[in-house]
Amino acid sequence: MPIASSRAREYRRSAIRVLFDAAAADPDALRLEVGEPSFPTPSHIVEHAAEAARQGHTGYGPNGGLLSLRELLVDKLDRVDRIGASVDEIVVTPGGMNALYSAFSILLEPGDEVLLPTPGFPNMDEMVRLLGGVPVFYHLRAADGFLPDLDELTSLVTPRTRVMFSNSPSNPTGRVFDGGVVRDLVAFADRHDLWLLSDEVYDELVLDPATGHVPAAWFDEAGRVISIFSFSKVYAMTGWRVGYAVARGDIPQLMRSTQEPQVSCPSTISQKAAEAALTGPREPITAMRDAYAQRAALAVAVARSAGLRAYAPQGTIYMLLDVSAFGADGGLDFALDLLRDQRVSVAPGSVFGPGGAGMVRISLAAAPDTIENGINRIAAQVQRGSG
Numbered sequence: 414m415p416i417a418s419s420r421a422r423e424y425r426r427s428a429i430r431v432l433f434d435a436a437a438a439d440p441d442a443l444r445l446e447v448g449e450p451s452f453p454t455p456s457h458i459v460e461h462a463a464e465a466a467r468q469g470h471t472g473y474g475p476n477g478g479l480l481s482l483r484e485l486l487v488d489k490l491d492r493v494d495r496i497g498a499s500v501d502e503i504v505v506t507p508g509g510m511n512a513l514y515s516a517f518s519i520l521l522e523p524g525d526e527v528l529l530p531t532p533g534f535p536n537m538d539e540m541v542r543l544l545g546g547v548p549v550f551y552h553l554r555a556a557d558g559f560l561p562d563l564d565e566l567t568s569l570v571t572p573r574t575r576v577m578f579s580n581s582p583s584n585p586t587g588r589v590f591d592g593g594v595v596r597d598l599v600a601f602a603d604r605h606d607l608w609l610l611s612d613e614v615y616d617e618l619v620l621d622p623a624t625g626h627v628p629a630a631w632f633d634e635a636g637r638v639i640s641i642f643s644f645s646k647v648y649a650m651t652g653w654r655v656g657y658a659v660a661r662g663d664i665p666q667l668m669r670s671t672q673e674p675q676v677s678c679p680s681t682i683s684q685k686a687a688e689a690a691l692t693g694p695r696e697p698i699t700a701m702r703d704a705y706a707q708r709a710a711l712a713v714a715v716a717r718s719a720g721l722r723a724y725a726p727q728g729t730i731y732m733l734l735d736v737s738a739f740g741a742d743g744g745l746d747f748a749l750d751l752l753r754d755q756r757v758s759v760a761p762g763s764v765f766g767p768g769g770a771g772m773v774r775i776s777l778a779a780a781p782d783t784i785e786n787g788i789n790r791i792a793a794q795v796q797r798g799s800g
């Protein structure tokens with residue numbers, strides 16, 4: 414029997430999925446590891462999709478998404494992100510994940526290096542490897558407010574560096590980069606002639622009213638920014654799988670045509686649902702965001718009174734807790750012990766790369782009492798370990 418490719422065999426399963434499966438075996442476990450919104454998809458979106466299916470919107474669509482959805486996205490990008498884009502510059506994909514995969518697949522030659530943040534969204538590391546690229550980590554240090562260090566970034570650039578991946582609002586740090594930081598990142602990409610893949614899937618999940626989302630596209634004069642958005646978290650539509658990329662030049666066309674051998678096209682019914690998300694009432698969307706903001710405030714207060722250092726998120730639906738002061742490394746074994754001893758599951762910091770050491774990520778998608786009890790149990794575990 415021939416063996417599977419080395420890329421496939423070297424693929425490492427996400428430790429968050431390991432925790433997910435272990436926690437699913439305990440019906441009483443408090444689930445703080447998942448990135449699943451705790452809200453169902455708003456009912457007007459579901460109704461619209463059902464009606465669209467009845468009306469026959471059940472066939473294949475264009476590779477890069479329905480024109481009717483892309484027209485609405487032109488308006489959304491203008492209204493929400495203040496990005497001017499034409500319908501041809503938008504590529505709709507099955508989730509933000511596929512937008513990222515498609516972008517990397519058209520940018521990378523084997524052996525090309527990609528600058529990835531740590532702590533950062535774990536799937537990027539494996540995605541780059543799967544496509545033959547080489548991940549190179551840059552740090553987002555807590556002491557620097559989880560902002561990139563341009564000197565470090567510069568020191569990591571080699572002749573093989575091709576893409577810089579950036580993510581704001583950031584998973585898992587919750588940090589929202591301000592205009593100065595985003596401008597510097599675009600200038601850095603310009604200076605070193607890199608593509609800037611800007612993951613902005615949490616654009617409408619800014620929780621801190623003192624800050625706002627700044628798209629990298631604002632500063633992009635050379636057409637090197639590829640922006641990635643998603644319906645998953647903002648509209649509680651994770652299972653519908655709708656995301657999109659916005660780019661200039663020949664990038665959208667390359668992404669569109671390479672959709673054919675990957676997925677053919679995004680789901681037509683899901684795109685109809687996405688249209689309803691864009692045209693329907695805003696209240697359900699802002700209500701979800703406000704609930705996440707309240708839970709973030711609660712989580713920070715509970716963690717601090719339990720003696721844990723918490724990094725208040727400015728955006729996303731996550732929060733990092735520092736467990737290192739008690740000697741815990743926040744790794745997979747720590748998370749599995751925590752699940753066994755305290756029946757609470759978290760995302761181990763180690764999944765976010767070397768910069769996640771000593772931390773765990775909790776999700777604000779859980780109900781407030783689950784968040785409160787879960788944090789108290791985490792504190793009990795680390796304090797027990799240190800004593």
Ligand SMILES: Cc1ncc(COP(=O)(O)O)c(C=O)c1O
Pocket residue numbers: 448507508509510511534580583584612614642643644645646651655656
């Ligand atoms: C930073 C970031 N980018 C992209 C995604 C992909 O989301 P989706 O494929 O559901 O759009 C996620 C999901 O958790 C994320 O956290």
